[in-house]
Amino acid sequence: MNQYLIQGGTVIDPTGERRADVLVRDGVVAAVDEHLGESPDAGGATVIDAAGCVVSPGFVDLHTHLREPGKEEAETIETGSRAAAKGGYTCVVAMPNTDPTQDCVSVVEFVRKQGEAAGLCDVRPSGSITVGRAGTQLTPFAELAEAGVRIFTDDGSGVQDPLLMRRAFEYALDLDIVLAQHCEVARLTEGAVMHEGHCCSTFGLPGWPSIAEELMVYRDIELVRLTGAPVHILHLSTAGSVELVRRAKADGLPVTAEATPHHISLTDELLAGYSALYKVNPPLRTMADVEAVRGGLADGTIDAIATDHAPHAPETKEQPLDQAPPGMLGLETALGVGLASLEMSVAEVVAALSWKPAAIAGVADTHGRPIAPGEPANLTIFDPNETWEVIPATLASKSKNTPFVGVELKGKTKHTLLHGAPTVLDGNPQR
Numbered sequence: 001m002n003q004y005l006i007q008g009g010t011v012i013d014p015t016g017e018r019r020a021d022v023l024v025r026d027g028v029v030a031a032v033d034e035h036l037g038e039s040p041d042a043g044g045a046t047v048i049d050a051a052g053c054v055v056s057p058g059f060v061d062l063h064t065h066l067r068e069p070g071k072e073e074a075e076t077i078e079t080g081s082r083a084a085a086k087g088g089y090t091c092v093v094a095m096p097n098t099d100p101t102q103d104c105v106s107v108v109e110f111v112r113k114q115g116e117a118a119g120l121c122d123v124r125p126s127g128s129i130t131v132g133r134a135g136t137q138l139t140p141f142a143e144l145a146e147a148g149v150r151i152f153t154d155d156g157s158g159v160q161d162p163l164l165m166r167r168a169f170e171y172a173l174d175l176d177i178v179l180a181q182h183c184e185v186a187r188l189t190e191g192a193v194m195h196e197g198h199c200c201s202t203f204g205l206p207g208w209p210s211i212a213e214e215l216m217v218y219r220d221i222e223l224v225r226l227t228g229a230p231v232h233i234l235h236l237s238t239a240g241s242v243e244l245v246r247r248a249k250a251d252g253l254p255v256t257a258e259a260t261p262h263h264i265s266l267t268d269e270l271l272a273g274y275s276a277l278y279k280v281n282p283p284l285r286t287m288a289d290v291e292a293v294r295g296g297l298a299d300g301t302i303d304a305i306a307t308d309h310a311p312h313a314p315e316t317k318e319q320p321l322d323q324a325p326p327g328m329l330g331l332e333t334a335l336g337v338g339l340a341s342l343e344m345s346v347a348e349v350v351a352a353l354s355w356k357p358a359a360i361a362g363v364a365d366t367h368g369r370p371i372a373p374g375e376p377a378n379l380t381i382f383d384p385n386e387t388w389e390v391i392p393a394t395l396a397s398k399s400k401n402t403p404f405v406g407v408e409l410k411g412k413t414k415h416t417l418l419h420g421a422p423t424v425l426d427g428n429p430q431r
């Protein structure tokens with residue numbers, strides 16, 4: 001019998017916060033109570049020390065780029081899953097901008113099976129909205145939904161054609177799926193490498209204006225109003241977008257949104273050194289935007305923290321800014337950035353990392369569950385007070401493009417359990 005006693009921690013789950021030990025047996029939570037260590041029921045269990053730690057449902061990432069198939073030199077489903085487990089994640093939604101694209105059942109099935117084989121994290125493939133993410137022809141939504149796809153997105157680019165997007169929403173209505181939009185009017189961002197504003201003028205670099213995002217957020221909110229189908233706004237980054245989503249929610253529209261760790265902590269000033277480590281899409285914005293996004297998370301306008309974990313091989317990020325690909329790592333640092341940057345309680349940050357994204361991803365039957373007898377034991381145990389610095393060489397991700405070197409992070413994952421078995425113990429991946 002496979003048994004673990006998680007001892008001495010503070011349990012935080014959707015039902016609240018309390019001091020309790022957690023007994024895990026055969027993949028599920030068997031008991032939750034104070035001083036379970038003295039109970040004969042826990043006899044023979046392997047003890048996991050949680051003193052000073054929070055025991056929470058595992059984190060769920062709505063936005064992970066695993067790069068397989070196609071760019072295995074940057075990440076594989078196995079290395080990305082390992083990075084996820086180290087960051088406290090038990091489930092990730094794999095973005096579709098792979099090669100080939102996740103636009104048909106065979107590719108989606110491949111990704112799901114590779115995730116199962118790695119056994120470190122529950123990998124849920126997204127499907128693209130258009131074939132090859134080319135923006136012209138819808139993918140077979142019903143067939144992909146039947147294969148278990150819940151999130152549909154062309155992430156990496158936004159669906160530009162408003163008629164095609166309208167049809168996508170209309171088809172989505174009868175299926176239990178969510179369209180997730182990468183909000184970018186591409187015509188307004190051609191050649192851009194950073195946010196358009198004071199800094200880009202000073203540095204002499206081509207800028208990506210806030211309205212390129214906000215016009216698309218506005219358009220899609222209005223398409224939601226017209227069709228009634230839900231939308232999820234990916235990596236929202238401007239003060240104006242936060243306000244648009246806030247108003248849409250006040251109107252009762254089915255709109256959800258996510259923000260990344262980098263958009264709540266870093267600004268466009270970092271591009272001063274012309275390093276592509278800070279090139280990302282959407283770009284790092286101003287402090288006023290960062291504060292607005294933090295405010296959006298704090299008042300619930302933004303539902304989830306999602307990493308947009310975007311591994312890129314070192315040689316690609318060493319290129320000049322205009323040639324280097326956009327994107328930065330996120331899975332192993334999200335908790336530490338979130339707790340260091342947000343003026344929210346630990347429980348509120350955990351909600352944004354766990355059960356709120358679980359609901360959007362359609363995985364709330366297995367992840368982000370209350371920690372109670374009979375529930376699946378997908379759990380994260382982290383020290384909310386440990387401060388630490390990232391050492392890129394120690395990251396589990398195959399790529400090392402983290403922008404958080406030299407930044408003090410607060411909060412570190414110690415142990416992660418997937419279906420009742422440790423994927424990470426004392427910070428060390430178990431496979």
Ligand SMILES: NC(=O)N[C@@H](CC(=O)O)C(=O)O
Pocket residue numbers: 065097155156157182279280281282308310311325326327328
């Ligand atoms: N965010 C990025 O800058 N890059 C992502 C694509 C994306 O999420 O838009 C990538 O795939 O590298």
Ligand SMILES: [Zn+2]
Pocket residue numbers: 155156157182234235281282
């Ligand atoms: Zn994107």
